[in-house]
Amino acid sequence: MKLYLKKRSGKFLDACDLPDESTVEDFKQYFYRKFHYYPERQWWTVGVPQGTALRGDGLLTNFGVHDGETLFFKDLGVQISWRLVFVLEYLGPLLIFPALYFFPSIVYGVKSVPPKTLTQTIALWLCVGHFLKREMETLFVHRFSNSTMPIVRVPLNCGHYWLLCGLGIGYFLFHPQYTPPFEGEWQFMVYVLTALFVIFEALNFKTHLILRGLRSRGTRQRGIPYGAGFDLVSCANYFWETMAWLSFALLVSCFTAWLFLVVAFGQMAEWALKKHRNYIKEFKDYPKNRKAIVPFIL
Numbered sequence: 001m002k003l004y005l006k007k008r009s010g011k012f013l014d015a016c017d018l019p020d021e022s023t024v025e026d027f028k029q030y031f032y033r034k035f036h037y038y039p040e041r042q043w044w045t046v047g048v049p050q051g052t053a054l055r056g057d058g059l060l061t062n063f064g065v066h067d068g069e070t071l072f073f074k075d076l077g078v079q080i081s082w083r084l085v086f087v088l089e090y091l092g093p094l095l096i097f098p099a100l101y102f103f104p105s106i107v108y109g110v111k112s113v114p115p116k117t118l119t120q121t122i123a124l125w126l127c128v129g130h131f132l133k134r135e136m137e138t139l140f141v142h143r144f145s146n147s148t149m150p151i152v153r154v155p156l157n158c159g160h161y162w163l164l165c166g167l168g169i170g171y172f173l174f175h176p177q178y179t180p181p182f183e184g185e186w187q188f189m190v191y192v193l194t195a196l197f198v199i200f201e202a203l204n205f206k207t208h209l210i211l212r213g214l215r216s217r218g219t220r221q222r223g224i225p226y227g228a229g230f231d232l233v234s235c236a237n238y239f240w241e242t243m244a245w246l247s248f249a250l251l252v253s254c255f256t257a258w259l260f261l262v263v264a265f266g267q268m269a270e271w272a273l274k275k276h277r278n279y280i281k282e283f284k285d286y287p288k289n290r291k292a293i294v295p296f297i298l
Contacts, residue, residue, distance in 0.1 A: 001067040005031070006278050008049040008072050018060070025057045040148040043074040056220055058284040079085070086159055090131045092162030093170075100170040110176055115255035118187070119180035122194055123173055124250050130201060141208050143215045164263060168256040181253040193251040200244035203228055209236035225284055231287070232295040234279050235272035239293055242268060269293050
């Protein structure tokens with residue numbers, strides 16, 4: 001089939017002849033060899049700039065591409081792997097929290113530093129444990145539907161964890177003048193909230209294992225998840241993540257911990273609603289009683 005290639009602005013790029021049985025990957029490799037834009041950097045639509053996108057690796061004909069068709073190209077920019085992005089995101093708090101905890105005289109500019117409270121010590125290791133878990137999941141558990149993202153978005157992604165979480169929470173939590181919310185006869189709440197945090201983290205890890213089992217390596221396929229909260233919500237992983245950070249915010253009672261919780265939940269709720277709609281659209285037998293992220297509510 002003969003195809004005409006244009007930029008989204010309408011500028012003509014090329015005309016090519018490909019076998020009728022060519023796949024999306026075949027076409028992207030052809031374009032890469034000629035114009036040196038690697039496949040992950042290419043975004044193609046059929047017929048018009050806002051037309052059907054060429055996703056995955058199906059036959060071109062499956063996307064309505066026929067002889068004489070015009071395809072429109074968008075350069076997504078320099079890409080970076082999602083796996084590396086996540087590693088960089090979670091590395092920030094792993095470095096910042098211990099630095100603030102162990103070197104307060106340097107960070108806060110004070111000579112005399114009072115002993116750390118039980119809440120501060122537990123909070124440090126909860127955060128370190130959480131982000132070590134996230135790093136291990138990134139390297140050994142998660143399977144990504146998209147392999148890359150534009151590198152220009154890395155500072156924004158990292159800012160959420162490095163600044164809002166690492167510096168935002170850590171600076172006030174480990175400040176020499178920090179006062180824990182639970183002392184004396186209420187100190188048992190420290191252990192209660194710590195136990196809840198660990199339980200929610202374990203449930204979150206379980207949901208990630210369930211999701212991993214639904215996607216074969218190197219594919220975009222997925223199934224309907226069940227168990228560990230998925231019977232109530234489409235994104236149980238986000239729900240347990242939210243509950244973990246809620247227990248943490250209650251434990252430390254820093255304004256920035258609550259701010260991080262609100263921002264994180266807002267983002268996860270947006271993702272969950274989108275995934276929930278996609279599940280309903282993709283699976284005709286999808287359970288109708290499920291919510292997106294909060295059982296019975298949202």
